[in-house]
Amino acid sequence: MYYNTHTHLNAKELYPTRDTYIAHAHEAGVTRMTVVGYDVSSSRLAVMIAHEYEGIVATVGISPNDCEETTDEDLAIIKELAKDPKVVAIGEIGLDYHYDVPKDKQRDVFAKQMAFAQEYHLPIVIHCRDAYEECFQMLESSSLKGIMHCYSGSDQMALRFIKLGFYISLAGPVTFKNAKMPKLVAQNVPLDRLLIETDDPYMAPVPLRGTTNEPANCVYIAQKIAELKGISVEDVASTTYHNALDIFGLKE
Template sequence: MLFDTHVHLNADQFDEDYEQVIERARNEGVSNMVVVGFDLKTIKKAMALVEQYDDIYAVVGWHPVDAIDFTEEDLKWIEQLATHPKVVGLGEMGLDYHWDKSPKEIQKEVFRKQIRLAKKVKLPIVIHNRDASLDIVTILKEEGAHEVGGIMHCFGGSIEIARECMDMNFYISFGGPVTFKNAKKPKEVAKEIPMDRLLIETDCPYLAPHPYRGKRNEPAYVKLVAEQIAELKGISLEELAQKTTDNAKKIFDIK
């Protein structure tokens, strides 16, 4: 059984056929998935999905690209949602220095507020990182994020950054890019991550794995990520699937 720890079935790209997409995932052995809401609209859709499906859970938070739109009311709303039995984490939060919609200082402030909230409600955090590894590690350390731990989502950093994050009680999650032909670094890093700190995801509809690169991604394709990492580690798909599923259930406290 496979556990896709990061999906956006709440994205507009799935409006027409999300039921068939979920069915295809189940047919490929995906037993659970976590749908991530990162702004007003996507959080509402994520909560609707968890009410509809037993095997889907939610993570809710505010994306760094949209940090400039974040209000105290939004923070209170996320705190309320954190009490829902199927909300298993806060995020995706973090820093994104690629897009310039939200100034860096505002991103950092919103990131810190969400880490503090996660500690208050005792939920793990899901980190979005784009071109901001050093600042993210610094803030995680300063805010004592190790108390709740979490996931470095769609990890694309160095093994050194991965180790610093694992030391703070974080899991390292890989998606489609680890399957790309030219993805030398992600492959090397995935090989090094200990089995008890490893997770898999699709981040669908984005970042589809090879051979679907450039097309709409979907949770069924998490199997391709699992196959690639199992091959890198020289283990069976079954062992990789079992361990990453166990890890996901542990970090999200799913019985």
């Protein structure tokens, strides 16, 4: 059994035919999934999907790439959604300095959502790009735990996040031929701190590059990690599955 910790069945590319994609996932052995919000509307949809299907839970949050126009009212909606029993984390939230979204706005929205997680005793799902050191500093000053989603930083930085109580989640890039950093992370991060995800509908793994990514494809991520670590895919599937249950506070 596999646990896909980061799917966007709430995205416009997947939501209308979500039944089909969920069926594909189940056929591939992906029995548990977390649908992740990235703005108010996608967070609402994530909660709706979690209530529709067995084995699916949700996160709610406003991502750094979607936060420029975020208002206090938007944040209040996220905080209210986070009370839903199917919500297992605040996310995806964080810092992304790759795009031209004002950094002060990103930091403000990130900090406020961190406070929600602290208040509700929830983990957080972090989206971080080109801002790992500053993100680390903000997390270091809190007691929050969570997931570094679709991690693209160094293996050494990953070990620093692990010391804070975070899991490292790998997605499609670990299968890409020229993506050296995710492969180093897969090799050097202990399996008991790794998770698998697709971040669909984006970044379909090899051998499906160029197609619409879907939740079932996390099997390819597990296979690549197993190859890089020289262990069985069954070990990767089982350990990452239980890692996901642990961070989300779920029962088997």
